[in-house]
Amino acid sequence: xxxxxxxxxxxxxxxxxxxxxxxxxxxxxxxxxxxxxxxxxxxxxxxxxxxxxxxxxxxxxxxxxxxxxxxxxxxxxxxxxxxxxxxxxxxxxxxxxxxxxxxxxxxxxxxxxxxxxxxxxxxxxxxxxxxxxxxxxxxxxxxxxxxxxxxxxxxxxxxxxxxxxxxxxxxxxxxxxxxxxxxxxxxxxxxxxxxxxxxxxxxxxxxxxxxxxxxxxxxxxxxxxxxxxxxxxxxxxxxxxxxxxxxxxxxxxxxxxxxxxxxxxxxxxxxxxxxxxxxxxxxxxxxxxxxxxxxxxxxxxxxxxxxxxxxxxxxxxxxxxxxxxxxxxxxxxxxxxxxxxxxxxxxxxxxxxxxxxxxxxxxxxxxxxxxxxxxxxxxxxxxxxxxxxxxxxxxxxxxxxxxxxxxxxxxxxxxxxxxxxxxxxxxxxxxxxxxxxxxxxxxxxxxxxxxxxxxxxxxxxxxxxxxxxxxxxxxxxxxxxxxxxxxxxxxxxxxxxxxxxxxxxxxxxxxxxxxxxxxxxxxxxxxxxxxxxxxxxxxxxxxxxxxxx
Amino acid sequence: xxxxxxxxxxxxxxxxxxxxxxxxxxxxxxxxxxxxxxxxxxxxxxxxxxxxxxxxxxxxxxxxxxxxxxxxxxxxxxxxxxxxxxxxxx
Numbered sequence: 001x002x003x004x005x006x007x008x009x010x011x012x013x014x015x016x017x018x019x020x021x022x023x024x025x026x027x028x029x030x031x032x033x034x035x036x037x038x039x040x041x042x043x044x045x046x047x048x049x050x051x052x053x054x055x056x057x058x059x060x061x062x063x064x065x066x067x068x069x070x071x072x073x074x075x076x077x078x079x080x081x082x083x084x085x086x087x088x089x090x091x092x093x094x095x096x097x098x099x100x101x102x103x104x105x106x107x108x109x110x111x112x113x114x115x116x117x118x119x120x121x122x123x124x125x126x127x128x129x130x131x132x133x134x135x136x137x138x139x140x141x142x143x144x145x146x147x148x149x150x151x152x153x154x155x156x157x158x159x160x161x162x163x164x165x166x167x168x169x170x171x172x173x174x175x176x177x178x179x180x181x182x183x184x185x186x187x188x189x190x191x192x193x194x195x196x197x198x199x200x201x202x203x204x205x206x207x208x209x210x211x212x213x214x215x216x217x218x219x220x221x222x223x224x225x226x227x228x229x230x231x232x233x234x235x236x237x238x239x240x241x242x243x244x245x246x247x248x249x250x251x252x253x254x255x256x257x258x259x260x261x262x263x264x265x266x267x268x269x270x271x272x273x274x275x276x277x278x279x280x281x282x283x284x285x286x287x288x289x290x291x292x293x294x295x296x297x298x299x300x301x302x303x304x305x306x307x308x309x310x311x312x313x314x315x316x317x318x319x320x321x322x323x324x325x326x327x328x329x330x331x332x333x334x335x336x337x338x339x340x341x342x343x344x345x346x347x348x349x350x351x352x353x354x355x356x357x358x359x360x361x362x363x364x365x366x367x368x369x370x371x372x373x374x375x376x377x378x379x380x381x382x383x384x385x386x387x388x389x390x391x392x393x394x395x396x397x398x399x400x401x402x403x404x405x406x407x408x409x410x411x412x413x414x415x416x417x418x419x420x421x422x423x424x425x426x427x428x429x430x431x432x433x434x435x436x437x438x439x440x441x442x443x444x445x446x447x448x449x450x451x452x453x454x455x456x457x458x459x460x461x462x463x464x465x466x467x468x469x470x471x472x473x474x475x476x477x478x479x480x481x482x483x484x485x486x487x488x489x490x491x492x493x494x495x496x497x498x499x500x501x502x503x504x505x506x507x508x509x510x511x512x513x514x515x516x517x518x519x520x521x522x523x524x525x526x527x528x529x530x531x532x533x534x535x536x537x538x539x540x541x542x543x544x545x546x547x548x549x
Numbered sequence: 550x551x552x553x554x555x556x557x558x559x560x561x562x563x564x565x566x567x568x569x570x571x572x573x574x575x576x577x578x579x580x581x582x583x584x585x586x587x588x589x590x591x592x593x594x595x596x597x598x599x600x601x602x603x604x605x606x607x608x609x610x611x612x613x614x615x616x617x618x619x620x621x622x623x624x625x626x627x628x629x630x631x632x633x634x635x636x637x638x639x
Binding site: 080083084087088090091094095097098099102218221222224235237239240241244245247248252271272275276278279281282283286287289290293425513514515516517519521522523525528 | 553556557559560563564567568570571572573574575577578579585587588589590592593596597600601602604605607608609611612615616619622623626629630633
């Protein structure tokens, strides 16, 4: 069968629904952000967001347009291994909250780099901020590609036109909205995502003949025998233990370095509220994630059972294609609005993080005497500039939109996560270790990615390398290793020690854990550091051994 | 055990519990299981169920313990402050 052109035949309903959702988001942004007079308001909403709103906003920010488009595309290509890969992403907010989120919330940080500046000094924070900007841009790039693909299907226009129209509407929305708007909107968007993904999915399952259509996330077991007949290898794990282990450093630890996620923890009204938000996050994300696996399952089932060929260029559209095939066009229009909502909430988080990184972590660090008004204006300009940059990067996109997003996780894990985790839990971690780890591991991660030097890769398996799985397994533990070893050595060189600064840093670490005194025995375990060093060294060696994929 | 040790052990054990619950697929590659559960192959549905409900239960547990730990740290911190001010007065 020949490849088909997948788009709405009558775009007017679709455009009307998308315009209506945009108007809703603009109004919510405007109302929420009227009172934004300072940078604290813009990025952290004065720490006044309740647990339900915040939990839903966390889920929405995290879920991204990949939930609608990218995940199902890669389930279509990889089948079950990608489902297993995706499951662990739910760990991000719970791990951020228990490992360092509440500590940084207690400190009153705007962003992880704010902590890095107070903990390791200006140079380390500017290096970390530059990496984080790259992480956010790569993450936002995936969203922009998704937005362009959705507008392409919605309006029947070329990709580039879709990108420019969709991209600039969204950048304008985030710039006007700030964090208050983004948080309230993200919570609304979470509800829209859930409804516009799961209900149409139920209708698709019913049309496919599944009796469990009333609860799509889990009740599709009656389609399993038919799937096994159509594609016997669907449930195969395909890859070895090493591949599945590599998901831990690359993605689970990588997520701990994503600035736009961590910032959601700081918007909580209290530590208790942050912990409650994590429960709402897991509940909401679990429902949508499980439904995504069902959509991927349905996509593979559709392709195998009908003999329809979905080309690589259309793989990202599988959710929309299933709706076009099985549901009325107005339902597809709702799904498209849901996909745009998902992209919107994540881009908001990314651009706000870029705004905070440029205005707070770089410019204010270099020029601390800026007025509050100038900082706020600079924040808005940075958000807008970040958005324009992600639109420009999306002009020539990678084959799958999700690849750039996944690659960003490994970069965050190599350059940021070790600095924050060790900075919160180990007093010996110092600026020399942090700078060496962030620069060394970050550069190695970029070098071994196939986008820079296609011949220098870790596993030799194209998708594993381009998603940063193999690079993450090498660079993330290497970053911990460098940080610990360099800090340990430089702390024992008297010429490099600054007693006053060390005392100040020790005070900060005690304070963010809730202590008002300094006790040298706390957060100073050499044994703990040695164990992490040993495990990291073993993982690095394992990473450079043959992958046999 | 003092509050500091409780905090460290809570963070280590809870993090490990979360990582294992979210990576059941990794465990299955080392210890494969045949058979069906709930109509699906075990190695497909169990990671999905753990990755949703398992993680959800852990967030409830870790939230409760985390809140209690805050109180314990605050109590011990106050005691330390009293001790220090007592020593200072002597």
